[in-house]
Amino acid sequence: MARSVCAEAGCTSFRFASSSEERDLLWAGRKAVNRAERALNPRCTFVKTDVAVPLSQYAHAVRQAHLLAERLEMKPMAYGHAGDGNLHTSMPIPADDTEALSRGDALVQGMITFALSVGGTATAEHGIGLAKRRFLESEHGAAVDTMRALKEALDPNGILNPGKIFPEGSLRA
Numbered sequence: 001m002a003r004s005v006c007a008e009a010g011c012t013s014f015r016f017a018s019s020s021e022e023r024d025l026l027w028a029g030r031k032a033v034n035r036a037e038r039a040l041n042p043r044c045t046f047v048k049t050d051v052a053v054p055l056s057q058y059a060h061a062v063r064q065a066h067l068l069a070e071r072l073e074m075k076p077m078a079y080g081h082a083g084d085g086n087l088h089t090s091m092p093i094p095a096d097d098t099e100a101l102s103r104g105d106a107l108v109q110g111m112i113t114f115a116l117s118v119g120g121t122a123t124a125e126h127g128i129g130l131a132k133r134r135f136l137e138s139e140h141g142a143a144v145d146t147m148r149a150l151k152e153a154l155d156p157n158g159i160l161n162p163g164k165i166f167p168e169g170s171l172r173a
Contacts, residue, residue: 009059041092048094051115052124
């Protein structure tokens with residue numbers, strides 16, 4: 001299915017593992033991406049996305065990342081695990097360029113909004129984190145009230161990761 005989706009989107013090369021050795025080799029390549037992008041952009045910080053979409057939307061997600069980046073005058077690197085719908089984008093930005101960092105944040109927001117609009121998730125594998133907690137209610141709706149109630153029941157004094165998912169004071173009325 002992943003091969004078919006990629007072919008429809010104009011993919012020029014597709015490779016999948018047919019043995020554990022090939023799988024390990026592909027994962028080694030995937031893991032080397034971060035080192036390679038840092039080597040190519042030594043004085044940059046990176047704004048990254050981590051979304052997942054239904055497989056039928058994967059090619060559209062890659063296209064969306066590039067369209068958003070072009071609109072924001074950015075150059076993303078897009079990679080991920082197409083087989084499970086996970087897409088990462090990474091934009092190298094000079095560490096002192098606050099305007100570019102702002103555009104990077106706009107790209108992240110745009111990708112999350114796109115992922116949610118097609119039935120995906122704001123966070124594929126790295127957790128909601130501080131940067132994505134603003135999307136928690138957009139993705140989970142009323143379930144967030146249940147999450148708050150569980151947090152209150154299990155941590156009535158608010159000492160476990162205070163303010164990480166729910167801003168300070170948001171657990172109690």
